[in-house]
Amino acid sequence: MMMMMKMVRKVFYLSVIWFLVSHVVLKKCDAIWMKVPATGTKCVSEELQSNVVVLADYVVVSENDHPHLTPTIAVKVTSPYGNNLHNNENATNGQFAFTTKEAGNYLACFWVDGHNPGGGDLSVNLDWRTGIAAKDWESVARKEKIEGVELELRKLEGAVEAIHENLLYLKTREAEMRMVSESTNSRVAWLSIMSLGVCIAVSALQLWHLKRFFQKKKLI
Numbered sequence: 001m002m003m004m005m006k007m008v009r010k011v012f013y014l015s016v017i018w019f020l021v022s023h024v025v026l027k028k029c030d031a032i033w034m035k036v037p038a039t040g041t042k043c044v045s046e047e048l049q050s051n052v053v054v055l056a057d058y059v060v061v062s063e064n065d066h067p068h069l070t071p072t073i074a075v076k077v078t079s080p081y082g083n084n085l086h087n088n089e090n091a092t093n094g095q096f097a098f099t100t101k102e103a104g105n106y107l108a109c110f111w112v113d114g115h116n117p118g119g120g121d122l123s124v125n126l127d128w129r130t131g132i133a134a135k136d137w138e139s140v141a142r143k144e145k146i147e148g149v150e151l152e153l154r155k156l157e158g159a160v161e162a163i164h165e166n167l168l169y170l171k172t173r174e175a176e177m178r179m180v181s182e183s184t185n186s187r188v189a190w191l192s193i194m195s196l197g198v199c200i201a202v203s204a205l206q207l208w209h210l211k212r213f214f215q216k217k218k219l220i
Contacts, residue, residue, distance in 0.1 A: 043109040059093035061123040074113040080104025
């Protein structure tokens with residue numbers, strides 16, 4: 001009976017972990033279908049922590065059957081500090097990959113790069129993968145000679161580690177935000193005290209000035 005309860009509990013825990021993992025992994029590897037305006041720029045961004053692998057593929061979806069009539073775009077990817085991570089011009093498709101060096105918003109911008117026979121908005125498919133979703137599991141399986149259930153368990157382990165790292169990152173960000181909030185509250189409190197002190201000083205100065213004025217006029 002005890003063994004059965006332990007097995008049920010273990011299956012329950014694994015089911016919960018797999019639910020969380022599947023949602024995190026699916027969320028991290030969703031493709032984005034977006035419209036790039038003919039005379040503007042379309043940007044997408046994601047907030048990432050440091051030491052995260054990012055892999056993305058993009059392709060212009062054209063209604064023309066002839067490849068030479070496919071519109072071209074320019075792509076630029078920048079880090080939170082403005083460093084150029086990827087720059088591609090006159091492209092109908094491409095790929096970029098990098099490992100984040102600092103935490104913050106990573107920005108990918110797309111715009112029409114001259115050649116646009118139709119003159120309208122362009123459809124671009126962007127497959128943006130980060131962290132565990134960007135890992136090449138086929139290479140891992142070949143290198144470590146694992147397959148089947150063992151490979152799935154390895155994926156599960158990697159996903160759990162990614163969730164743990166994300167929780168630690170969120171905890172760090174929460175601590176930073178709390179420190180900023182406490183510092184702001186302290187400054188506001190001191191500013192209020194200083195403002196009250198200035199008001200009291202100005203009021204006392206006004207009373208003293210009025211008293212001297214009435215004394216000079218011999219009204220008191």
